[in-house]
Amino acid sequence: MKRISELLDAAAGDALPVVRGIDDSRLxxxxxxxxxxxxxxxxxxxxxxxxxxxLAARQEAEFGETPDAVIGEWRDRFGERTAALVEAWARPGAQDGTAGSMGFPARTVGHMVLGDLTVHAWDLARATGQEFLPDADVVAELAPAMAAMAPKAREAKMFGEPFPVPEGASPFARVLALTGRDPDWRPDRG
Structure with missing residues (x-):
């Protein structure tokens, strides 16, 4: 079983070129x-x-506010922040015990950020006409983790209703569908 930090490193490596590839005209x-x-x-x-x-450092997180991150050298700052995320989850004990005020197992909390980083990188890639193919190990880890989280995430309105996908859909398409996304979404259809 791979450590969360290794998976986050791969996911960040997939997300960073997408963020760097966003032209200001697409914001x-x-x-x-x-x-x-x-x-x-x-x-x-x-x-x-x-x-x-x-959360990896067992500190409080502020989920109520979303400051504007698209200022100054925001693409570089995103790279710095994802590097800090990977480093925080690589520290000894980061994926042990519980994390966050809800007392979730730390590995589950790691799965949450792994899912956000991977799925939102796809969202941004699709929205801006970029290619995105997530790391296979990340997808293999996310598939059962997201399936386990889906019922509670739907209750909390973080996931939509599952999107129907055909037999033979790719593992990542199935992950996207679990969140309520149409894996074939394109901006002209949005």
Whole structure:
């Protein structure tokens, strides 16, 4: 079983080129997350990374606010933040015990940020016309983890209803569908 930090390192490596590839002219474009345009989703994802870095260190996280992350050298800052996330989850004991005020197992908390980083990188890639193929080990870890989280995530309105996918859909398409996303979403359909 891979450590969460190794999986996050791979997921960050997949997400960073997507974020760096976002042209400023696309910041107002829609994303597969109907409540977010590209600008808002970059800010949301950046805050998720900051919050889950804190949770790895057993510090409090601020989930109520999403500061604007698309200012200054925001692409570089996203890279710095994902590097700090990986480092925080690589520390001894980070994936042991519980993390966060709800007392979830630390590995489950790691799965949450792994899912956000991977799925939102896909959202941003789709919204901005970029290719995105997540690491196979990340997808293999996410598939059962997201399936286990899905019922509670739907109750909390973090996931939509499962999107129907055909037999033979890829493992990542199934992960996306679990969250309520159409794996074939394109901006012209959004």
């Amino acid at each position: 107002g474009d829609p994303t597969p997350c109907a409540e977010y345009d590209v600008h808002a989703l970059v800010s949301h994802l950046s805050q998720v990374v900051v919050n889950f870095t804190a």
